[in-house]
Amino acid sequence: MATENTAETEELSLPRSRQANERLHALIPGGAHTYAKGDDQYPENLAPVISHGRGAHVWDIDGNRYIEYGSGLRSVSLGHAHPRVIEAVRRELHRGSNFVRPSILEVEAAERFLATVPTAEMVKFTKNGSDATTAAVRLARAVTGRPRVAVCGDHPFFSVDDWFIGTTPMSAGIPAATTELTVSFPYGDLAATEELLTRHQGEIACLILEPATHTEPLPSSPPLPRPSAVRCPQSSGDPTPGYLAGLRELADRHGCVLIFDEMITGFRWSEAGAQGLYGVVPDLSTFGKALGNGFAVSALAGRRDLMEQGGLRHSGDRVFLLSTTHGAETHSLAAAMAVQTTYTKEGITARLHALGERLAAGVRDAAASMGVGDHIVVRGRASNLVFATLDENRRTSQQYRTLFLRRLLAGGVLAPSFVVSSALGDADIDRTVEVVAQACAVYRKALDAADPTPWLAGRPVKPVFRRLS
Structure with a gap:
């Protein structure tokens, strides 16, 4: 049975989520009610199915806890169950x-x-x-x-x-x-x-x-x-x-x-x-x-x-x-x-910007320290951060995105973007930056090899809008 610490180990296994994803696809076209939540947006066999959330954290049905970004496709800006x-x-x-x-x-x-x-x-x-x-x-x-x-x-x-x-x-x-x-x-x-x-x-x-x-x-x-x-x-x-x-x-x-x-x-x-x-x-x-x-x-x-x-x-x-x-x-x-x-009483917009600025600075420093500052690029307004993953020729790459997402998930960070919620604390940001640094170390190895394939463990993630499945 999975435990809360599973998501912090080197590798991540989600047997219950894998089974639930099969059930989802059998009953719901695309396996989700929003294409951006589809399991094709995540590394193969690493698309967690969520049990519940509280604040800036969510738990999957395998028992793993994650620090969550982009909550509800940017909708849950105050954190879950405010x-x-x-x-x-x-x-x-x-x-x-x-x-x-x-x-x-x-x-x-x-x-x-x-x-x-x-x-x-x-x-x-x-x-x-x-x-x-x-x-x-x-x-x-x-x-x-x-x-x-x-x-x-x-x-x-x-x-x-x-x-x-x-x-x-x-x-x-x-x-x-x-x-x-x-x-x-x-x-x-x-x-x-x-x-x-x-x-x-x-x-x-x-x-x-x-x-x-x-x-x-x-x-x-x-x-x-x-x-x-x-x-x-x-x-x-x-x-x-x-x-x-x-x-x-x-x-x-x-x-x-x-x-x-x-x-x-x-x-x-x-x-x-x-x-x-x-x-x-x-x-x-x-x-x-x-x-x-x-x-x-x-x-x-x-x-x-x-x-x-x-x-x-x-x-x-x-x-x-x-x-x-x-x-x-x-x-x-x-x-x-x-x-x-x-938003009015608690100054939420200002807090979102402050959290985003702290996160962006930490991610950029971590990427630079690992020699991938030109390949993992954080962009956008502080309250609405996204990231781009670039290959050895500095072109956007779904393969490198897959590698990066795998390492984030293994460290307990669920981050299709770096869009913050006001429920995040300093400890959450610090932990995220730590996990990003670990991911960047693997990213550097893949860049040096000019081939991320050995680190993908399956098909790459896919764009949402594409003509063929």
């Missing part, structure tokens, strides 16, 4: 969860949200980010009468719906006519965006983007010369000064709706999202992930004159904005209000 959130949900449990008319909690949650994000005038809650972004796109098309959607091509994900997924390698089942209505623009390049808007003059309903990015992708092959353009700095994830304001001006001049996808930047950048931090107000914005600390809640927010088109108090054609049976489920709305209270 007391204030759990108590808020518990208070609602005996009061019912869904009624034939709106609960008073719906207006209270809306008031709290709009006080937190004062750049928005109305809000509508739903259960997942895809519903919110798709509603924003539908609304933009309705109010402009235009068919095309312009998405930022440098951001990896906006929605599970056809208008976006049709642009990815996993486009099976999506008509080409749908995909052709979606065009892309590069982050940070105002000239290219204006050229796109001019080329499709009067056709583009909206520009949708994450207002900040962790960094532009590292090359999978030697980079080609890039023309001069306004680009996002790679160190912090902040947009170049003037970029968002320039995008706002372009949207106004070309008559299209500006949509900020704040699923990641919301709360992690500031309580009011990137729009609150950078002072540029979009027409519409979408929030999720950190909003519920793991409870299912997301939001579409924006200008009153636009949002009212999905309501009852106007004389034009009705827009089917959002209508979800469980969108206003009271437990999740209570969780969202508790999250916002916690």
Whole structure:
């Protein structure tokens, strides 16, 4: 039987998780309800199945404990089972969860949200980010009468719906006519965006983007010369000064709706999202992930004159904005209000940045001391750190990522990214850096051999978006 110390030994064995993964694949397509949680994202036979979590730690069904990063795909920013959130949900449990008319909690949650994000005038809650972004796109098309959607091509994900997924390698089942209505623009390049808007003059309903990015992708092959353009700095994830304001001006001049996808930047950048931090107000914005600390809640927010088109108090054609049976489920709305209270009272955004800065400095020092500082690269804003694994030619490598993940798991660190939660303590960061140093020592050996294969013990991890399984 596995013990809590198993994850700290040289090798890791997960027999119960392996069996559970087989059961998952037999019953659930892909073996998970989110592709980014699939076992193909982890080294072969080392995809732990989780039993429970508390704070910054999770336990798998084999009994191993891990320090966890990227919790819930960035959604659990306060740590698992945060007391204030759990108590808020518990208070609602005996009061019912869904009624034939709106609960008073719906207006209270809306008031709290709009006080937190004062750049928005109305809000509508739903259960997942895809519903919110798709509603924003539908609304933009309705109010402009235009068919095309312009998405930022440098951001990896906006929605599970056809208008976006049709642009990815996993486009099976999506008509080409749908995909052709979606065009892309590069982050940070105002000239290219204006050229796109001019080329499709009067056709583009909206520009949708994450207002900040962790960094532009590292090359999978030697980079080609890039023309001069306004680009996002790679160190912090902040947009170049003037970029968002320039995008706002372009949207106004070309008559299209500006949509900020704040699923990641919301709360992690500031309580009011990137729009609150950078002072540029979009027409519409979408929030999720950190909003519920793991409870299912997301939001579409924006200008009153636009949002009212999905309501009852106007004389034009009705827009089917959002209508979800469980969108206003009271437990999740209570969780969202508790999250916002916690962020404000405990200074969570500042804590996330401080923890991330400590972690990034430690990982970079550990990598440099082992001679792999140019190969294990920590990037992004301190509250939203990711890492890249580069081969001997400094190209992104799934093989080296596999090696690195194996060593982290063996040391008790579950880290598909280095995105922190506020539940992490100094001891957790110190232990993570220690494990990273051990992993870097093995990484150096693989680089010296110019072949990581002997350290993989199976197939490499795979990209989420790929055409073939």
